[in-house]
Amino acid sequence: MDYRTIEVKPVTPVIGAEIRGVDLSQSLGDAQWNEIHSAFLEHSVIFFRDQKPMPPERQVAFGKRFGPLHIHPAAPGMDGHPEVFVIHAHKDSKIANGEFWHSDVSCDQEPPLGSILQIHLLPPAGGDTLFASMYAAYDDLSPRMKTYLAGLNAVHESEHIYRGRYSDRGVDDAGKEYPTAIHPVIRTHPETGRPALFVNRTFTTRIDGLPEEESRAILDFLCTHAERPWYQTRFQWRQNDVAMWDNRCTQHMAIWDYWPHERKGNRVTVKGDRPFYRG
Numbered sequence: 001m002d003y004r005t006i007e008v009k010p011v012t013p014v015i016g017a018e019i020r021g022v023d024l025s026q027s028l029g030d031a032q033w034n035e036i037h038s039a040f041l042e043h044s045v046i047f048f049r050d051q052k053p054m055p056p057e058r059q060v061a062f063g064k065r066f067g068p069l070h071i072h073p074a075a076p077g078m079d080g081h082p083e084v085f086v087i088h089a090h091k092d093s094k095i096a097n098g099e100f101w102h103s104d105v106s107c108d109q110e111p112p113l114g115s116i117l118q119i120h121l122l123p124p125a126g127g128d129t130l131f132a133s134m135y136a137a138y139d140d141l142s143p144r145m146k147t148y149l150a151g152l153n154a155v156h157e158s159e160h161i162y163r164g165r166y167s168d169r170g171v172d173d174a175g176k177e178y179p180t181a182i183h184p185v186i187r188t189h190p191e192t193g194r195p196a197l198f199v200n201r202t203f204t205t206r207i208d209g210l211p212e213e214e215s216r217a218i219l220d221f222l223c224t225h226a227e228r229p230w231y232q233t234r235f236q237w238r239q240n241d242v243a244m245w246d247n248r249c250t251q252h253m254a255i256w257d258y259w260p261h262e263r264k265g266n267r268v269t270v271k272g273d274r275p276f277y278r279g
Ligand code: SIN
Pocket: 087, 097, 098, 115, 117, 128, 129, 252, 253, 254, 267
């Protein structure tokens, strides 16, 4: 791809690119946005270094260029900006968001297309985020395993993750039902047409229609396979950096190695569509 309004520097051969020449605190022209969109599809996660802090309304406006925004089923939104999910871990936190490999809210019937995170406050060291390409994980499977998985579906649940999770932020979830969905194990990306592995350790609980032990063995194999380091990039944040990842073909994991220090940022999440497999 030939970029004219931005500079795109891949950070690994399979996932991630740094985008230069963009100021996300300003509204973007169509030519520049189109190239950012292309880079996003080409590299699956894009990083914007040396940014100014984006006010919530600016981050919301940038997210809306990609589509309508998603409201998190469990986390409270920012006051006045329900689409903004505040990512915050500090000395009194019992959990930190995204500590284990996942694709955001894959338990939704229509899981998010992508997420845009700006980190404003960083610990003195640590707090990196790992991203892994599920295209690369799929491509590397043996032909026989690809055939076996084609057409299988998996159950994604969230009760075990979300129940009580945000009580320290004032959320009373008594009586609330958390989402569950069944999605293809191999998902065709709706924009690139590429197949990607779509199971993760956080939300995927079993493979539909398989005996319990076989489901557990296959899921364990797939999750371990998806976490191989050569499908990954590791992003070391600097203050006000922005990352945007494609939940349809990546997983990520935020490393909580900085307790008792604090890390804080804002995420907006773009709605996605129902996963499908086109064999
Ligand atoms: C998340 O959105 O899963 C958290 C990512 C991060 O904090 O780096």
